[in-house]
Each structure stands twice: as C-alpha cells, then as structure tokens.
Amino acid sequence: MVIPPPNVTGSLHMGHALNCALQDILVRYNRMDGKNTLWLPGTDHAGIATQYVVEKDLAKENKTRKGLGREEFIDRIWRWKKEHGGIIIDQLKRLGASCDWSRERFTMDEGLSRAVREVFVRLYEEKLIYRGDYIINWCPRCHTALSDLEVDYKETPGSFYHVRYPLKKGGEAIIVATTRPETMLGDTAVAVHPEDDRYRHLVGREVVLPLMERVIPIIADTYVDKSFGTGALKITPAHDLNDFEVGMRHNLPTIKVIDESGKMNENAGSFKGMDRFVCREKAVAALKDRKLLKKVEQYNHNVGYCYRCNDVIEPTLSKQWFIKIKPLAEPAIAAVEKGMTKILPPIWEKTYFDWMENIRDWCISRQIWWGHRIPAWYCKECGEVTVSRTDPEACCACGSGSLEQEADVLDTWFSSALWPFSTMGWPEKTEDLATYYPTSVLVTGFDILFFWVARMMMMGLKFMGEVPFRDVYIHALVRDAQGRKMSKSLGNVIDPLVMIDEYGSDAFRFTLASLAAQGRDVRLSEDVISGYRHFANKIWNAARFVQLNLADFNPQKDRIPYSRYSLVDKWILSLTTRLIRNVREALESYRFNEAAAFLYQFVWHEFCDWYVEFGKHGLVSADGNRRSGTQQVLVDVLDTALRLLHPFMPFITEEIWQNLPGNTGSIMVSSFPKADTTFLNRDAEEKLEKIKDVIYHVRNIRGEMNISPSQKVTVVLLCMDDGKTRQLFNDHRHYFFQLASVGDLQFATGQKRPKAAATAISKDVEIFIPLAGIIDFGEEERRLGKEVAKTEKEFSLVQKKLSNEEFLRKAPKDIVEKERQRYASLVEKQRKLKEGILRIKEMREAD
C-alpha cells in the first residue's frame, strides 16, 4: 500500500484523517494476520501551493521571489521544507498511522526526481510529450498555467452585453452578445451559423471592430448556436478555447490583449495597462458613449476560478508542454474493464470510464520555480530542443554548447503519477518493486480519482507494464453534520487534531470507521465522536474489571477444558467466534462501518452487559473451577476482542493487552483472531436466549410497574415442555436473583397459574410475579392490554399472509413453515395474555 501523499504544506484535515484511518485499519489487520505488509508514507511537493506559502513568508520580509532569484528561492523553499514541511507526517503519527516511517518519500527526493526525468525523456522520445501553442488556463495571480482539472467553475452573476459591430460599408450593424467585452479588443472575426437566414447575406462581408477600428470578417461556422444570444458571436482566438478552434478552421490571426498579470497589453490600444476588469467597465462606457451598446442583460454564467488562489482564470494562448494522453488512457481503460484493477465501490468505475474516454491532452508545464524542472534545453545557436536524462553539454543537433534550460517545471501530479513505483526505486529493478508492485490496494477519496488515480493507472501501465494496484477503494468525503463541505469560509471545519486532543485518537478513529459506509458521504459531528469515546471508556472499564479479578489467576495452571466450562462461558465463546467471522468478512470487503458495528455491539451489549454480569456469579462461586474457568474466559474473550479492535483503536488496545497475563510484546504483531468453529455452540446460544428472555421480562414488569430495585420479588415460572426448560432455569436460578432482583424462584405445577400476579409470556415459559402488596391491578391490566395490542398487530399481518392461498402455494416452504410457527406462537401468546387479563379482572372485582 502506498499512502496518497498529502501536500508538504498541508496539515491534517478530516479527509486525510479518514483516509489514513481506513488504511491503517487495513494494514494493521493484514499485518496481524501474518501478511508481509508495507505502508509507504510520504508527501508531495505541491508546486504551486508551496511556492505560494514561501512567497508569502518572503513578503513579510519585504522580499520577492524575483528579487531573490531562482536558485536562492528554491534554497529557501528547501529550508522551509526542512523546518515546517511535513508537520502532517507528525500528525499522522498522532493519529496512530503505522506506516513504515523509515521509508518516507518526498516527490522532490533525488530518486523520485530521477524517475520523473526518466519518464519525461521516454515519453518525449516516443513523441508522447510535445510542445505546442494552445489555449491554456492561466492564473494571473499565480502566474502559471493550470491543467483543466485545476480550474473550478462556479456560477457567477454577470452581464450580457449586446454590442453593435458596424458594417464596414456602413448602413447596418451586426449585434454580438458577450459577457466579456474587454476581450473584444482581441477580436479577429464575427461568426454566425451558416444556415442562419438572418445573417446569411452578411457572411463574407466585414465589420469595423468598435474601439479598435479594426476591420474584421464575418465568417460562418457551425459552432455558433443560432438560438443563443443574437446568433452572432465575436471571435477572440487568443482568449477563448472555442474561439481558438474556430480561428484555426478559418485561419484567423490571434491577438493577445491580456498579459500574464491580467492587465491589458500593448495590443489593447488606449486600454493598455488597465486591469482586465477595469478595462471591461471602461470598454462598456466607451461603447455607451458611441451608442454602440444596444442593451445589457443580467446573466449568470460559469466562470473558471483558480483552485489555489481563487482568482478568475484567463484562457490564454500560450506555448506549453503537453502529454498526448489517448495512447496512455486506452490501456488504463482496458485494465479496469478486464478487472486487473477493481474500483470499489463499483459505481466509481463508470465515472472513471467517462473521464478516461473523454480525456484531453494534459498540460504539464507550470510557470513556477518549485518543482521538477523540465529536462529540455534550447540551443541558442540553432534553436533545437535537447531533451536528456542528464544535463547535456551540447546541442543534440548542432553540437553547440550554448544551451539554456526550459524555465518551466512540471505539474506536481506528474510526479505523483509515478508514486507507486518511483517510491520503490524505479527505474532500478529493485527488490521492493518485485515484492510490493503492484500494490494491493489504494485507498483514496473520489476527489482525486482523475487527478491522481487515473494518472497512476496510465503511468503504471506504461512504465511497469502492470497496473499499480489491485483494488482502488474509494471512500467518501467528510462533511459537516448538515452535509456541507468543510471549509474555512463556512467556519464548519472540525480539526482532527483538536478531536484527537479532546476525545482521543482511538475514539476518533473508531468514529471515522463506523461512519465510513460505502458510497456515502461521512457526516461528522462532535456528538458522534463523543459517543465513541464512551465506548473506549467502556472497554477500559471492562478491562479493569477483568484485571481486578485476576489476582489469584494463573493462566497455565488454572486452565480447564472446554467441556467443563459453564453454559455462559460456552455461550460467549460461541458469540466470539461469530464475531471473529463477521469482522474478518467485513474488513475483507472494505465494510469498515459493519466491522465497527459488530465490535461495538459485541463488546458493549454482549460482553459487558451480559457476560461480565453473569461472570460475577462465577467469580464468587465456591467451586474453584468455576472461578478459574470464568477468569479464563474473561481473559480469553477480552484478549480476542482487543485483537479484533486493535486495527481500529490501536492505543487503548495496546495498553490493555500488554497488561493481560501471558502477553508479551506488542499487540500490533500478535495474531489476528481466527474463527475456530468448534466453539460455535447453537445449543448454548439457545439456552442463554431463554434465560436472558426471562430476565428481560422480569425487568420489564419491574420497570413498568415501578417496582424499586431494592424490592425483591418472587417469580413463578410455568414451563411448557418436558421439564428440560425447567431444569435449565432451576440450574441457573442464581442469574435471576442477581440480574433481576428476584428473591425467590418457584415453579408452577400442573396448569395452575397464580391468580394475583403480573404475567409475561416468553418462549416455552410463562412468567408470573405475584402482586400481593406490590402493585395495583389496574396498572397491570393496562400493561397487559398494551402487550395484547402489540401482539395483535403482528398477529393480523401473519394471519393475512397465511390466509393468502397464493402465498401458501408459491412462497418457499421454509418461509411458509416459519410463518405457521409464528402464527401458532402468537395465538398462544394472545390467549395467555388474555387469560392473564381475566385473572387480574377477577382479582380486582374481588378486591
């Protein structure tokens, strides 16, 4: 497994926390289960972000990047990295991430940089990397090109300006509609649809571009949508992708009017030097003055923003480096189609395919300094480009030594795309690569499915000849309790480190796991985390209880065979076995929330609520074997539960586990429990259910009747079957005394039911609590009435089913049989409850 490398500038946020918690659960589970596991950590150099951060630092000293110069600036970044970079790594440690920290990698490391060069050169040699003029997304604040993925489109209110472009010959004018009047300064044509009757006669004529007084042609192109705006479209090939393509088709000149800082340049005539938005207003004003502005409409449109600085992206014609992506994408599509890599949950496969099939060439050059500098050199003599693995001495064409390296660096994702193999020593054929490539699973959020996963697929297949991972598990995004994205501006960010401080890493991790249901966003609120801290506390206290009772326990000497375990011992061992199976299955299929739920349910509601309570009797038993047997089972089950819990809650389980008798070393390298089916014991489970049910009913009556716990009651049981049940209850009567405040247990004989008694119906047994002097009959009558009503509802449902002939004919036999039995027992229950009511009535009337 390789970690999705977080930005070196970053600090741990919820997304990382979830991501790493899930990976850590997987890696700890598999490690304990005896597999050779590697979890390789690291960070990426986050070109734009890092440069941004360090530039801000410089600004505090009144220095600028350019003032410092490239080399010194990069030194400065390295210094910054040494001091502040990678705090996220420490934060991951606090979360409990059990990466192999000795293998930490950084995308700018020497080895990884070498891989980057190797890949670049090979792709260049295969003509898969090229340099070309194209419209790219330019961020005027970051001063760099951005890939299509790095632009956020947001619906933005704006205006739709209808502008007259007068015909050269005079007379009419053609009205074009635009949201960006400042770009008209760079217009080189007006386009209409060839089949638009309104304009057909104008095609081939010329207009005078207002403000610039330039003569430009009216052309026909099917790209134009007749029904939109005025049906006439101004064409600015240097500042719009589509206009650029139209321009190519019609051999239009390109005129750049906006410079790299977002200011109007010398081509903008009198608007030169203005910011593009200022220019927009001035241009509109000028048009108004000249009566060329026909109208202005309110209009909402999609505007691209820089994902990093949120400035408005300027599409600009520029020379950039690209990767020809189709030849790389095809094998990556095929690999997923053939199941070489599984994307889970499978819903994401479709998204992956959609994107891969419509992929566009990847603009990989960035006009910043921090990153892998493109290994291309321009010859000052002949102008030829030399691309080389090592810094070249001479031009590959003319041999001149007068070379200058390309100033641009590569997109950070270029190096991240190599992560699964560059971190393991590629291009060397290392042992690590042989052992760990392809990686077993990549765990990540869907937000970087395209940025990263898709690109790793392409690069892995290209350079390793094999997919980079067998499984890609896509987890949800973490949102706030209202389902909103966490963002600083909304102020709804929950800081994982604060959560760890406040609730502990274990509780926090367990929360993340239990919320990580597949295919859903994780809505996190502090309440939930707090709830799981209680769980951690519960575990701690249960462990304390066990340990407090082990003073005289010797695990070697005191071990007794299974056959001599008590019923409750066998019962809890059976449930433990089921638990192991369930947790394993859930983890194998990345159902973290299920695994967490199984553990929670078992530890709290089966082990603590029941077994420990039952066990208290065993511990004080006069029978030494009973005591040591209970001790043994308490320790065994706790130990097993701890090991199952360890991937989720590494800290607390470690602490407790090491203090259990007989344990040495770390729980981390102990074995993950294996289900031993010889401990499955249906019989014990059924018997315990009966006992628990009687306890439950007695408690229920007590609760509803408000009988104080200190008030012991007498319980009379009337068992239905051949005496086995009676035997069972008699043998375990101490549990009733202990857990239901029963003072005396009696068995009714024959069919004689106590008259003045509260009644409950359980499987194979009727339960009576004589009421004399305890409660009033009216209350009991109401209670029984409620029971009858509840049963009635269920009863009528079953009855309806069974009276449906088609159900009887078509439903599977076992289902029908189940319903029949249910029917019978409900009839029986109803009858008994009604008899109970009658008896109470009698008593009340006699009163």
Add this chain to the structure above:
RNA sequence: GGGCGGAUAGCUCAGUUGGGAGAGCGCCGGCCUUACAAGCCGGAGGUCACAGGUUCAAGCCCUGUUCCGCCUACCA
C-alpha cells in the same frame, strides 16, 4: 445540458442475494446494583419522500414526480 447519489424514529445515519423495520444521540420513567452515573435497567417514537407497476411477498426491483446534494460540460 449530461451523469450520479440521497430522501427510513425528534437529530445523524445503518439496512449486499425481495420474506418478522435497526443503531447512536436526544426524549420519558426508575436506579450511586463495589468495572463503568462518560454508567445500569425499562419505555415512548416510523403509512421507510410521493404516485404507479412487477411479485404470493417491496425500505430493497421497474417507471414517473417532487425536493436536496454532488460530479461533469466550450453555449458566447
């Protein structure tokens, strides 16, 4: 514009081959029962968004509708 997901208890959400609606929190009542009051015991609360359909049987499958969210796209 295209695609995807969601709508289940007051709140946040589970519910994988269609066969007796669940959890946590909150709420009500009773308990300091010596592991745990961050706890224990009991209880109330749901025509599973709406309308159709398939089926003996639908929270689950199909169709449509409404509302919410996300992704994606070059309509100036």
